Each structure stands twice: as structure tokens, then as C-alpha cells.
Amino acid sequence: xxxxxxxxxxxxxxxxxxxxxxxxxxxxxxxxxxxxxxxxxxxxxxxxxxxxxxxxxxxxxxxxxxxxxxxxxxxxxxxxxxxxxxxxxxxxxxxxxxxxxxxxxxxxxxxxxxxxxxxxxxxxxxxxxxxxxxxxxxxxxxxxxxxxxxxxxxxxxxxxxxxxxxxxxxxxxxxxxxxxxxxxxxxxxxxxxxxxxxxxxxxxxxxxxxxxxxxxxxxxxxxxxxxxxxxxxxxxxxxxxxxxxxxxxxxxxxxxxxxxxxxxxxxxxxxxxxxxxxxxxxxxxxxxxxxxxxxxxxxxxxxxxxxxxxxxxxxxxxxxxxxxxxxxxxxxxxxxxxxxxxxxxxxxxxxxxxxxxxxxxxxxxxxxxxxxxxxxxx
Numbered sequence: 001x002x003x004x005x006x007x008x009x010x011x012x013x014x015x016x017x018x019x020x021x022x023x024x025x026x027x028x029x030x031x032x033x034x035x036x037x038x039x040x041x042x043x044x045x046x047x048x049x050x051x052x053x054x055x056x057x058x059x060x061x062x063x064x065x066x067x068x069x070x071x072x073x074x075x076x077x078x079x080x081x082x083x084x085x086x087x088x089x090x091x092x093x094x095x096x097x098x099x100x101x102x103x104x105x106x107x108x109x110x111x112x113x114x115x116x117x118x119x120x121x122x123x124x125x126x127x128x129x130x131x132x133x134x135x136x137x138x139x140x141x142x143x144x145x146x147x148x149x150x151x152x153x154x155x156x157x158x159x160x161x162x163x164x165x166x167x168x169x170x171x172x173x174x175x176x177x178x179x180x181x182x183x184x185x186x187x188x189x190x191x192x193x194x195x196x197x198x199x200x201x202x203x204x205x206x207x208x209x210x211x212x213x214x215x216x217x218x219x220x221x222x223x224x225x226x227x228x229x230x231x232x233x234x235x236x237x238x239x240x241x242x243x244x245x246x247x248x249x250x251x252x253x254x255x256x257x258x259x260x261x262x263x264x265x266x267x268x269x270x271x272x273x274x275x276x277x278x279x280x281x282x283x284x285x286x287x288x289x290x291x292x293x294x295x296x297x298x299x300x301x302x303x304x305x306x307x308x309x310x311x312x313x314x315x316x317x318x319x320x321x322x323x324x325x326x327x328x329x330x331x332x333x334x335x336x337x338x339x340x341x342x343x344x345x346x347x348x349x350x351x352x353x354x355x356x357x358x359x360x361x362x363x364x365x366x367x368x369x370x371x372x373x374x375x376x377x378x
Contacts, residue, residue, distance in 0.1 A: 005329055007363045008252050011271045011352035015249040015336050017359045020050060023212040023244060024057035030211060030218055031059065034225035036236040039081060041207045042068040044241020044337045048075040049356070049366050054244070060100075062239040066091045069098035081204070081237065083129060083170060085150060087113060096120050103127040103170040103204065106153060107163070114165055127168030127204065128153060134188035135173040139283060142175045155192040162199050169193060172206025176242055179221035182209065186224070197232040204237040212246040242337045250290075251276065251335035251352060255328045256307065265302045266314070267324050271332075272306035274313040275346045279338050281312065290331040292318040300324065308347040345374040 008014055031038045037059040048071055054061070055076050063069035063080040066088075072080040079100035086105060087095065092113055096102065102117065102124055104110040110128060117124050131152030135145035144151040152171070171189055174181060182205070190197070197203060210216060225236050253271040260266075273280050280287055286294075295301050295317040302324060306313035324330075343351050351369040358364055 002361060003250065003357045004361075004363070005250075005252055005331060008355060009353050009365070009368070010252050010254040010329065011269075011276070011350075012252045012365075013249065013335060013340055013352050013354050014252060014357055014363075015047060015050065015245070015355070016357045017053075019248040020245065021053065021359070023246060023248060024054060026212055026218075027240075027243065028057040030222060031057075034222040034236070035229055036225045036238055039237065039239045040244055041239045041241035042071065043341060044207070045245040046071065046341050047245075047336070047354070051076040058244075063098070066095050066098075069095055073098040081239065083127075092116060096124055099124055101125045101127060101168065101202075101204075103129050103168070105129050105151065107157070110163060110166070114163075118165065125167045125201070126165050127170050127200075127202070128158075128162070128166050129170040129172070130155075130158075130189070130193055132171060132173060132185065132188040132192055134185055135175075136177060136181045136184065137173070137175045139175075141282060145173050158193075158196065160195070162196055166200065168200050168202040168204060169196065170204040170206065172204075172208070172239075174206065174208025176210045176213075177208050178210065178213075178215075179217050179224060182221065183224055186228070197234060200232075200234060202235040202237055203228065203232070204239065207239050207241045209238055209240045210243050210246065211240065212243045245337040247334045249334075249336040249357075251332040251339065253330045253332065255324055255326050255330060258302075258324060258326060261303070264316075265300070266305045267302045267330070268305045268307060269330060270307060271352060272308045272310075272313055272346070272349055273315055274306055274308055274310050275344045275349050276306075276352055277332065277335065277339055278342045278344075280315060286315055286317070287335065288333040289318055290333060292320050295319050304330065308349055310346070345377055348374050350374070 027038050039059050040061040060078050061072045063082045069080040069082050081101040082099040083103035129152040131154050135143050137143040140146050253269040255267045257268040296319040299319040300323040301319045303314050303316045354367040355365045
């Protein structure tokens with residue numbers, strides 16, 4: 001890590017530019033060698049100041065709302081692959097104006113909006129999201145294939161022939177998984193929908209492909225993609241969220257207070273797990289902190305507490321080489337994907353600033369937030 005945190009305000013999300021480029025180069029290599037179209041999912045990473053770099057390496061971006069589609073159109077200067085569980089009639093024409101592909105979650109939605117798509121002066125390719133009823137996702141909140149899931153159409157709801165106008169199928173069942181999970185998932189997709197794949201022009205395999213994680217088998221995924229393309233004569237689209245910004249940056253915080261909570265040392269920080277790192281509580285997972293280990297006997301050990309009034313806004317079991325002091329810096333690792341896109345101003349807490357540690361080893365502050373940000377949300 002080459003970042004000089006003494007130059008950076010607290011709290012602040014800090015993207016390390018060279019690490020993002022490294023991820024993009026890797027994804028571009030897979031894209032070129034496999035023939036797939038790999039696109040950025042804004043739900044995982046919407047830092048639009050980096051869109052010019054992303055566009056150098058990837059084939060575009062995917063949106064799940066009107067706002068995301070517009071951001072792609074305005075800041076990446078391309079049309080979006082758009083999918084939402086449902087579209088608002090009053091927004092649909094504008095969504096079409098920003099989209100090259102539009103995927104419907106149900107036949108009801110397809111039938112409702114089909115005529116508008118066909119009447120559009122520019123060709124927009126239509127798809128249907130499918131549910132193969134198989135996913136290797138441990139947390140139900142992130143599993144789109146749980147019984148009763150509203151996401152996608154099961155095979156029993158489709159006939160032997162796709163509705164006229166549908167050119168693609170979209171399946172998103174993975175979450176930070178490897179290529180072998182993809183391979184096992186495709187067994188179910190092809191078993192249930194293989195005949196329909198011969199009727200379409202493209203298959204969108206959604207997100208959850210963690211290609212930039214150490215140990216991911218790129219040769220294996222390239223082989224899988226090539227087989228699909230050859231078997232069905234279709235384009236393959238993949239839209240990872242986490243993979244683009246995986247391990248590309250940090251959240252800088254500082255210690256505001258240290259209290260003895262019935263024998264537990266708690267360091268209260270100027271950030272919040274609930275408001276600024278919600279996946280740590282939702283997934284849940286324990287983020288890494290620079291200079292700290294899991295709880296180790298004989299070392300100063302702390303519960304790190306967020307600054308909201310939510311009782312559960314904390315993470316336990318961090319041991320440091322020396323005792324923390326008020327004013328000390330605490331750096332959380334891998335805090336760029338699924339953080340900024342999920343922040344809230346709960347309790348009126350301020351949002352962390354956003355900045356970039358540039359490839360020339362200088363810091364650029366992009367944004368800071370104040371009272372108006374809080375007021376505008378309520």
C-alpha cells in the first residue's frame with residue numbers, strides 16, 4: 001500500500017487508482033480472450049469519476065434504475081443494459097432513451113411495455129430474467145433463488161417458445177463466486193432453459209463473478225464462455241459488481257473516544273458500520289483493518305464502534321500491536337465496492353468524503369458532504 005493517509009481527511013473513502021486499473025486490465029484480458037462482453041454493474045460501483053478509465057477496458061455498464069441508466073449515459077457516454085424488478089410507467093420512455101438492452105422481470109412487464117419498446121425510434125434489445133432455482137449463496141438476503149423469490153421467471157411459467165420480441169435471457173444467481181460455481185449453475189440453466197437458449201441472441205449471466213479475487217481460475221471461465229457461445233451461437237454478457245473495485249481502496253477513520261463497556265474496550269470511530277459499511281452487518285462479514293488482527297491473547301483488543309445510536313453499530317475482536325489512543329487513525333480495507341452506493345445519513349451522521357490516490361502518488365479529493373446532503377434526503 002503506497003497511500004499516505006496523512007494527506008487524507010477523515011472520514012474518507014480512498015480509491016487507489018493503480019489497483020482499479022490492475023483489475024480492469026485483468027477483466028479486459030478475460031473479455032478479449034473469451035469473446036464475452038464484460039460490463040460494470042453500477043449497483044456495486046458507481047464512482048463515476050472513474051468511468052472514463054472503466055470505459056477503456058470494459059464493454060459498457062448495467063443499470064437497475066432510471067437514475068443509474070442516466071448516470072451511465074451522461075458519465076460513461078454509452079447506452080445501458082437495464083434491468084429492474086419492475087418499471088414505473090411514467091419513467092419508462094426515459095429509461096428507453098438511455099438503454100441498448102432492457103430486461104423484464106415478468107411476462108406481465110414485458111406485455112405492458114413491449115409496444116413502447118417496438119415503437120422506439122432506436123432498436124432496443126429485449127430480454128427476460130429467468131430463475132433456474134439454483135444458487136450457491138449462503139445468505140438468503142442475497143439469494144435470488146430462495147422459494148418465493150420475486151426475481152426472474154421459473155421454467156414452468158414459460159412455454160416451449162419465447163414470446164415474439166424477446167432476444168435474450170438474463171440469469172443472475174451468483175454472489176462473489178468462482179468459475180466452478182458458475183459451471184455448476186449452468187447445469188441447471190441449461191437443463192431448464194437450454195432449448196430456449198437456441199431461440200435467443202444473448203445470455204446475460206449477471207454478476208457475482210469474482211474474477212479479480214486471488215485464485216480465480218481465468219482459464220476455466222474462458223473455456224466455459226467459449227463453450228456457451230459455440231453451443232448456442234449467442235453473445236455472452238457478464239456484469240460483475242464487486243470484481244471491478246475488489247480490493248481497490250480504503251475507508252479512513254479516526255478514534256473519537258475509548259470507553260470501558262463492562263470490561264470490553266470500545267474505540268468509537270468517526271464512521272458507522274450501519275451507515276457507511278452496511279454489508280458488514282447485512283452479509284455479515286468482518287472487514288480487515290490495517291495493523292490489526294483477529295482477537296489475540298496478550299494484545300490490546302477492541303470492539304470498534306460506529307458513531308450512530310444504533311446499538312448494533314459495531315464490530316468486535318480487533319487486536320493491535322499497541323493500545324489505541326483518541327485521535328489515532330483506523331484504516332478499513334476493501335471499502336470501495338458496495339459501500340458508497342449504500343451509504344445513508346441515518347442519525348444525521350455525515351457521509352465520508354470521496355477521494356482518489358492517483359497513479360502519480362498524489363491525493364485528489366473529489367467530494368465532501370455536509371448538512372445539505374442530509375437535509376436533501378429527508
